[in-house]
Amino acid sequence: MTVPEPSATAPVAPIAPAASSVFEGRGLTCIRGERVVFAGLDFTLAPGEALLLLGPNGSGKSSFLRLLAGLIRPAAGTLSWNGAPVRDDREEHGARSRYIGHLDAVKPVLSVAENIAFWVRTWSPETPDVPAAVQRGLGRFAIERLSDVPGKMLSAGQKRRVNLARLIAAPAPLWLLDEPTTALDKASIKVLEEAIAEHRAAGGMVALSTHSEIALPGARTFHMDEFAVDSASAWDALDAEWEAAKT
């Protein structure tokens, strides 16, 4: 009779990674107007990871990013950071996420430096040296010489770079970028790719939607049209879920 020998490869409890923050969504459903844009979407983002959102116009890339930013409420499903629901503490979520949308939020009568400085002050109020942070952002996207130029004199690409410079000037772990390459020239796209790579190397997370080529090595790709659903059946499912929640 053989004695079962003690397994040499006893399962070792997996060690939690050092920066253990995880951004997670389960069963996310988004409704815009009367239309169910996507339903039952799950995702996980760990430090250093990236999410690439692809899909035709209207497939819900922007809605998904706004949902991640906490700007839209999911019709169903939960969004959590380290297991804690994001909706419980919006301010905390605001502090750790940076959203770059279609609109550049550059005030025409403020200079480039003033524009960025304002967002540094509101997003990271404890920044010790605001002008230095602004210069860091400007330097990253090679727009130092525009520092004193008022927003109304900027071209579309320059505005976009001002918008992106905020990511560097007021750092945060989660970047949500909605078609960040729009209006950028090739050299600036390259700079953006480098900035994203550095951000990920430092343990940051990125969710990015795009129609153009952008190098995002090792990113998980979501084709948003795969989550599109037949609106009628999705509504039925939601009704059932809401009924269940009521009782």
Next chain:
Amino acid sequence: MNALLAVIRRDLRLALRQGSDSMMVVAFFVLTVVLFPFGVGPESGILERVAAGVLWVTALLASMLSLDRLFQTDYEDGSLDLLTMAPMPLSVIVLGKVAAHWLTTGLPLILAAPVLAVLLNMNSEGFGVLIAAMAVGTPTLSLIGAVGAALVLGARRGGVLLSLLVLPLYIPVLIFGVSAIDAAVMGFEYRAQLLIMGAMLLVSLALCPWATGAALRQAVE
């Protein structure tokens, strides 16, 4: 607190560089008040009696003028999305924006009011109370107006809708503002009216930023 100051500073800077809004408000206030002597006639007894009412009604309308711009530009250029995501309660940001709005539109009204009171032949007994009532009343107007401005964001013809929403809510300020001045002119006690106006200011200070924040979240969704 720093963020509150940052919002106030930014909005003041925007207002001063664009400049037109506060000038427009004061110009409207002055012009409309000046119309009354022409319309009512130079008979001093009549003007004197309606002076307080004219000043307050015109001030209400003037402060309405700039309200629809309060959140509109931020809404259009995407700043509002980013402001609602800031790591602080949205009501703090709203408070900052309302404070800047009051400094650029309410404060000039207070400064212009005594001069116009002279034009309307108001009894000089009422000047001090006019300024005091305006100082307590105009911040209330800005706070109430902010709720309306946030609610009509994204609506077509928001300006018209805004006046329908907000003007009825201005009526208490109007009633007590006029009655304080009238009481002072006639030599009666006017403290009670001012205290009630102070109470209205405190209530709107507590409720309006919160309500405005909720409306703004709805608007960006």
